[in-house]
Amino acid sequence: MRCFEPEAIFAQGSPAIMGILNVTPDSFSDGGLFFGTVLAVRRGRELLSAGAGVVDVGGESTRPGAQPVSAEEEGARVLPVVAGLVAQAPQALISVDTSKPEVAEQALQQGAVMINDVTAGCQERMLEVVARAGAGLVLMHMRGTPQTMQQDTRYTQVVAEVAEFLLAQAERAQRAGVPASHIFLDPGIGFGKDLEGNLALLRALPQWAAWGYPLVLGVSRKSFIGHLTGAPVGERLPGSLAALLPALRCPQVVVRVHDVAATRQFLQVARAVGVT
């Protein structure tokens, strides 16, 4: 089991880049492209050389309406990729995008250092597994499940409701033994929110820094960019970069992206001109 050191993610400053590695046949933008251990490990190494500080390996799509997969199937997709990356890039920081404690536990045993849970640790066992391993934990807000989340996207006050939920989950995680310094909070852009909700959360993000937790932001290629611009999923890179602007005003944030090299260039220039 490897130890999680929060500073390691920000070794190259903030925003840090989390490269997305979907080992799925059905992810919304790259489904099937890296479905297979050899392809996925090669892609993971590419993400690292392009500037990803951490690679997020996922074996179950969370796009609206996606069909759930069993723990066995998800483990069979993800675990060989974690093992392959650990073997070929032993210093790499690997996160696993899973809400299943059994998958998380095995991935951490194989050398992953962080769990990205889109259900914000709603299963107590997930919190225990992460605490025992001394791992990092991303708590993301979602309403319902990927099957139901876009059915009701109304909130009275979206920012306050998402914030209240995430802070309560962070407290729960700490009660289960996860140190505050290992907890990252993510508003869950596109997970049970409409266009206005997504934009309100993005605008509010810089204020969340006051809570003291590092943040994670996932906007890459998401449908709100299509709703704003009409761009199809494969042509949303400019919008994805623009949607990162609020992250530039956060002191510690990890941006979860498909296009690592382009994001790195965007961040390098933003830093140089003093926007961050």
Ligand code: HH2
């Ligand atoms: N978005 C997706 C998946 N996991 N995790 C966090 N913490 N934040 C996010 O915004 C987030 C996430 C959806 O994107 P993607 O992985 O590209 O698609 P899919 O779920 O279809 O595999």
